[in-house]
Amino acid sequence: MKTSHTFGGDWTEQKLERLQKYLKAYTTIFTKNERAQSLIPIYVDAFAGTGYRTSPLQLTKSLKLFEEFTEPEVDNFLKGSARLALEVEPSFQKYVFIEQNTARVGELQKLQTIFPQKQGNIQIIQSDAxxxxxxxxxxxxxxxxxAVVFLDPYGMQVEWTLIEALAKTKAIDLWLLFPLGMAVNRxxxxxxxxxxxWEQALTRVFGTEDWRKNFYSQKTEPTLFGDIDVTVKEADFLKIGKFxxxxxxxVFSEVxxxxxxxxxxxxxxxxxxxxxxxxxRGAKTAVRIAQHILRP
Structure with missing residues (x-):
């Protein structure tokens, strides 16, 4: 039997499985906790794509700068989280799906038909996230x-100013796909x-120029014409992720x-x-749940 999504082993499944587990735990808290019952829980899916994981996905014009860095698998990577969130029970009271591409917005709108009981709770935004x-x-x-906000960019679209804005609310739990090898390392x-x-792009993502001194060092190397100072990359995947x-x-209470x-x-x-x-107030509990879910 031919499947519609076979690339990359099970790593796409890992992402969706972990997100779904957290969303279930999150909405359960809002159902059972008396204090939380007075609050309105929202799920926000930025870069929401089509809501599906079956049809081919093309890169948007905003990715032109990074076309040379794309992997074949990434073409279909970011699909399914919008529909997955709608299937979670207990439900969120509101869903916000953000997508800039017109064709994908049309696909997202089909979710309102597939989930008619939640149609009035779904907001689809065509805009820059x-x-x-x-x-x-x-x-x-x-x-x-x-709110739970899921930022799943194809590349380096998420700017640090957005992360700061989300943290400043003191009310949002953030799940984020950081483009570690997809773009940053390269x-x-x-x-x-x-x-x-590229330096400007890295500074927008990290929100600081400190990446320079963390990821590069100056060394002196001998040559036939005397010693010269050279810039050497010290960063690897582990160091970039830790940074x-x-x-x-x-900016966040707990990570x-x-x-x-x-x-x-x-x-x-x-x-x-x-x-x-x-x-x-709830950050330690949230992180404890997330760290358990994130275990390999």
Whole structure:
């Protein structure tokens, strides 16, 4: 029997399985906890794609800069999380699916027909996720609402300013696919510093220029014409991932210490599945649940 999704072994299943487990635990808390029952839980899926994992997915124009870094498997990687969230019981009271591509927005709208009992709770936004979500964070009454936000970019679309805005609400739990090997590691060139455009992209993702001193060092090498200073890349997957987790710790109440590498069929990390909790009161419990779910 031919399946519609066979690439990359089971790593795509790992992502969806872990997200689903957390969403079930999250909504159960809002059902059973008396204090939480007064709050409105929201699920937000940025870069929501089509909501499915079956039809081919093409890269958007926003990815042109990183086309040379794409893996064959990634073409179908980010599908299914929107529908998965709608299937979770107990339910969220509101669902927000954000997608910039018109064709994929049309596919997402079909979910309202597939889940007619939740149709009035589904909001589909055609917009850039970075700008729309920052406005949403500022305009939502976080005394009455709580949210799980899933950021699953194809590359380096998630800017640090968005992560800061999400953390500032003190009411959002964040699941994030950090493009560890998909883009970041490859932009950290071995032969000297990255070109200016790549440096700017890395600074937007990390929210600081400190990546330079963490990922590169200056060394003196002898040559026939005397000693010269050279820039040497010190970063590997582990060091990059640790640096990003520490960056999350600067803005979120608690952060999972064991993000999960999602690997392709050649066992190369493409993404790092990260978790951070924003609400100080429930952050330790949330991270404890997430760290258990993130275990290999």
């Amino acid at each position: 970075n700008s729309w979500l920052q406005g949403w964070c500022r305009g939502t009454d976080w005394k009455r609402h709580r 932009l950290l060139t071995k032969g000297g510093k990255p070109p200016p455009a 990003f987790v520490n960056r999350l710790k600067t 999972a210490e064991n993000p999960l590498p999602l690997r392709n069929s050649r066992n190369t990390p493409l993404y790092l599945l990260c978790f951070a909790a924003g609400n100080p």
